[in-house]
Amino acid sequence: MPADLELQVVASLLRRGRSLDQLSTGLTLLGVLFGLAQLLMATITPICLILSGWLIVLGLLQKYWALRVAFDADLFTLMARDLERTPDLDQALQNLGLQSAKRAGRPWAERRRGALKLLRKQAYLLVAQVLLTLAIILASPWLPFAG
Template sequence: MTTDMELHTTASLLRRGASLDQLSTGLALVGALLGLSQYLLASPGAWALLCSAALLVLGLLQKYWALRVAFDAELFQRIADGNQPLALRTEALDHALAALGLQPAARGGRLWSERTGGALNLLRRQALLVAVQVLLTLGFILAGPWLAFAE
């Protein structure tokens, strides 16, 4: 049985996705500046352009997951703050999601433990993309001086 406190806790965890999104946006901007600097300051290096493109693509993918995580965070918070019994709030949510085409009607009535697991999986995907962005950025910073000599 899911309690309102579990829903609040899930919403709080999902709101951490905003911090991940900010970090990812910064890394995507680094990627854009890296690619732009290759054209303005030097001859374009294949590794730098590849790294820049990868950072931008990862940043865009992460934005998609960030939007979904933020949406879920608001829904969980709204359901947790409701005054009606949880079953009525769940039914109203399922109806609204189906009416907007965001969820097939057949998926309504799922347990909150399943919904919580799915929402946290979205947050994990978002965190994974940010981690790849961080590793790519660090790898390029550390390998950058040697890559200049290799070209």
């Protein structure tokens, strides 16, 4: 596969991080609402309050990785058009303090692995949020009264 096509495919994969981020944002807002609801209730369930807090923390961490993945998606799209400008990209990243000088000139295969690793981290945090949401549902005080 030509290098420019490979970079386009990686950029397309990285853009899927936006969908992960949107779902995570919804779960984070759900955690905020559930946490506020716990504070407004007559009796506060500490475990539910702690779980909603963790849901928010995971959402914020996921948001950080989503920003990094989106940035890499843009860079991969840009560089797929002209791989000859890799030294210019490295210099720009160094000037902005986003890359150390020793990381300049890395092969694109290594950069690709790093970018996809960021996407996996983002996905893992989303999975943790989903599992935590299920834990909140199961720990909710109203669950025994359902049905």
